[in-house]
Amino acid sequence: MIRDLKGIYIIWLRDIKRFFRDKPRLITGITRPSLYLFILGSGLSSAFGMFGGRGGDWYMDFVYPGILGMIVLFTSLFSAFSIVWDREFGFLKEILVAPISRTSIVVGKALSGSTISLFQGIILLIFAPLLHIKLNFPMIIKICLLILLTSFALTSLGILIASRMKSMQGFNMIMNFLVMPMFFLSGAMFPLKELPKWLEYLVNLNPLSYSIDALRYVMLEDRTFLAHPFFINILVISIFAVVMITLAIFVFNLTD
Amino acid sequence: MNTIISVKKLTKRFKNLTAVNEVSFNVNEGEIFGFLGPNGAGKTTTIDMLCTLLSPTSGEAVLNGYDVTKNRNKVRQCIGLVFQDPSLDDWLTAKENLEFHAMVYNIERKIAKKRIDEVLEIVELKDRKNDLVLNFSGGMKRRLEIARGLIHYPKVLFLDEPTLGLDPQTRNRVWEYIRDLKEKENITIFLTTHYMDEAENCDRIAIIDVGKIIAMDTPINLKKRVRGDIITVETSDNRSLNEELKKKKVKNIIFYNNKIQFEVYDSEKFIPKFIKESKEEIISISARKPTLDDVFLSLTGKKIREETVSGLDRMRKRFKMGRMRR
Numbered sequence: 151m152i153r154d155l156k157g158i159y160i161i162w163l164r165d166i167k168r169f170f171r172d173k174p175r176l177i178t179g180i181t182r183p184s185l186y187l188f189i190l191g192s193g194l195s196s197a198f199g200m201f202g203g204r205g206g207d208w209y210m211d212f213v214y215p216g217i218l219g220m221i222v223l224f225t226s227l228f229s230a231f232s233i234v235w236d237r238e239f240g241f242l243k244e245i246l247v248a249p250i251s252r253t254s255i256v257v258g259k260a261l262s263g264s265t266i267s268l269f270q271g272i273i274l275l276i277f278a279p280l281l282h283i284k285l286n287f288p289m290i291i292k293i294c295l296l297i298l299l300t301s302f303a304l305t306s307l308g309i310l311i312a313s314r315m316k317s318m319q320g321f322n323m324i325m326n327f328l329v330m331p332m333f334f335l336s337g338a339m340f341p342l343k344e345l346p347k348w349l350e351y352l353v354n355l356n357p358l359s360y361s362i363d364a365l366r367y368v369m370l371e372d373r374t375f376l377a378h379p380f381f382i383n384i385l386v387i388s389i390f391a392v393v394m395i396t397l398a399i400f401v402f403n404l405t406d
Numbered sequence: 407m408n409t410i411i412s413v414k415k416l417t418k419r420f421k422n423l424t425a426v427n428e429v430s431f432n433v434n435e436g437e438i439f440g441f442l443g444p445n446g447a448g449k450t451t452t453i454d455m456l457c458t459l460l461s462p463t464s465g466e467a468v469l470n471g472y473d474v475t476k477n478r479n480k481v482r483q484c485i486g487l488v489f490q491d492p493s494l495d496d497w498l499t500a501k502e503n504l505e506f507h508a509m510v511y512n513i514e515r516k517i518a519k520k521r522i523d524e525v526l527e528i529v530e531l532k533d534r535k536n537d538l539v540l541n542f543s544g545g546m547k548r549r550l551e552i553a554r555g556l557i558h559y560p561k562v563l564f565l566d567e568p569t570l571g572l573d574p575q576t577r578n579r580v581w582e583y584i585r586d587l588k589e590k591e592n593i594t595i596f597l598t599t600h601y602m603d604e605a606e607n608c609d610r611i612a613i614i615d616v617g618k619i620i621a622m623d624t625p626i627n628l629k630k631r632v633r634g635d636i637i638t639v640e641t642s643d644n645r646s647l648n649e650e651l652k653k654k655k656v657k658n659i660i661f662y663n664n665k666i667q668f669e670v671y672d673s674e675k676f677i678p679k680f681i682k683e684s685k686e687e688i689i690s691i692s693a694r695k696p697t698l699d700d701v702f703l704s705l706t707g708k709k710i711r712e713e714t715v716s717g718l719d720r721m722r723k724r725f726k727m728g729r730m731r732r
């Protein structure tokens with residue numbers, strides 16, 4: 151047990167060190183959230199400001215948790231890329247042949263993915279005042295916990311895919327097939343009210359919808375656009391997280 | 407002597423290619439056991455199965471009493487590895503790579519610190535220990551990997567082409583350390599190589615070709631299989647010489663590089679007679695004692711070639727450079 155905890159810590163530590171050293175990745179990590187925020191957020195807000203009855207600020211408030219969710223989605227899924235990368239460049243062998251359990255490798259990776267997502271999320275939160283988004287301390291704590299839970303689940307999903315992928319191209323292809331639909335069907339950009347039935351169906355199948363809904367619950371005073379009760383959201387994300395990490399551990403244990 | 411690795415009819419098939427074909431052997435505790443064979447012979451595949459990275463298609467292997475398929479975690483606990491292909495984290499420093507290793511192998515912090523310094527000294531990387539591995543040359547990376555494999559004293563240390571691409575000096579130093587380690591810690595060493603001179607350091611050698619062990623013995627006994635001396639001649643007409651030699655009492659006639667090589671019992675008497683009787687003009691002639699090279703040659707009819715950087719490795723390098731430029 152102690153060995154496993156130590157294993158988790160070592161795997162986590164290495165990923166974090168790498169993230170902060172790989173300057174291009176770090177810079178993308180910082181600029182991407184800000185870019186999405188300003189381009190998508192501001193652009194769409196002014197569009198909505200022109201057409202909609204309510205002001206543009208309303209849409210900014212609405213879309214901000216969506217962008218937060220999007221960043222978490224991207225970062226988490228792609229941080230599992232490190233497994234494919236390590237396989238390609240040989241370091242995975244060093245890890246696999248070491249006397250640490252496969253389980254602690256998966257958990258360590260899932261936690262490092264969550265940490266990096268949280269870091270990205272915090273960068274977004276720093277911009278919040280500029281966009282007239284009001285945050286207080288309890289809200290920030292809740293947001294961070296939500297990000298951690300969501301990204302833990304999503305990174306696990308990424309690991310699940312990465313454990314079966316032998317090539318970088320294969321991983322990227324699957325990811326692109328997953329990321330875009332998950333993003334568009336999450337309600338990140340539009341309210342989940344009065345959707346066509348089939349679309350509602352798909353949206354409800356998407357775990358990210360629940361995270362974004364929960365983030366909105368925490369951040370918005372106006373509750374008109376919420377789709378589910380808060381506890382349902384938390385329940386769904388938690389179940390998703392447990393299922394994903396279990397599957398990831400199971401599948402990763404099968405790799406030889 | 408105790409048997410520490412026991413392998414029975416171990417086989418690995420990749421689709422329709424049999425990389426390792428019913429290989430059986432035992433390794434004794436405290437021994438340096440070598441797998442000698444050309445590229446693609448199945449050396450790495452065998453190691454991968456023994457160290458639990460690949461499941462065998464059939465057959466069994468027991469290491470330190472643990473079955474490598476049923477008791478993987480136990481096996482991992484008692485082995486150490488230096489892989490053939492690069493396996494360092496480029497974004498960590500040399501020291502951090504070693505620390506990572508020491509941590510996953512559960513070495514006490516104090517001991518780890520001492521050993522890290524020790525092994526860095528051996529491979530002469532002490533002054534570069536805080537540099538990112540990214541900036542290391544190929545040879546430096548290799549040295550660091552060897553250093554890493556030596557940090558934890560495993561029961562069995564696997565070295566897959568450990569000194570590939572190292573200069574002779576470093577190679578000697580690494581060998582000194584390996585022998586020292588074996589003496590002091592009673593570590594069993596399983597290594598693969600296609601350097602013949604390196605194989606001579608082993609207590610026993612298995613010669614492997616196309617997935618099969620074709621000979622297994624001590625280096626001295628193996629060399630005894632090539633009786634007498636090796637003569638190499640180059641003449642104006644090798645073909646007619648060949649016909650002539652066939653009539654004489656010589657063994658293992660082999661053509662390579664426009665030369666003919668064969669074995670005779672007594673070169674001192676053979677050469678003067680040969681020169682006198684030869685109808686062809688002799689361009690060059692030489693005689694020498696047999697080496698493991700000759701053993702391999704006489705067993706398989708081919709030479710073990712020096713390895714160049716593999717295609718995959720080159721591709722990786724290109725890929726890495728591309729990434730850095732972006």
Ligand SMILES: Nc1ncnc2c1ncn2[C@@H]1O[C@H](COP(=O)(O)OP(=O)(O)O)[C@@H](O)[C@H]1O
Pocket residue numbers: 420423424425443444445446447448449450451452
């Ligand atoms: N993962 C794999 N898939 C298919 N073929 C493989 C794989 N690994 C090795 N081989 C093949 O198995 C044979 C033995 O390879 P290997 O064990 O690496 O040889 P060596 O280490 O002696 O050079 C080679 O022909 C190689 O191409």
Ligand SMILES: [Mg+2]
Pocket residue numbers: 446449450451490566567
């Ligand atoms: Mg090999």
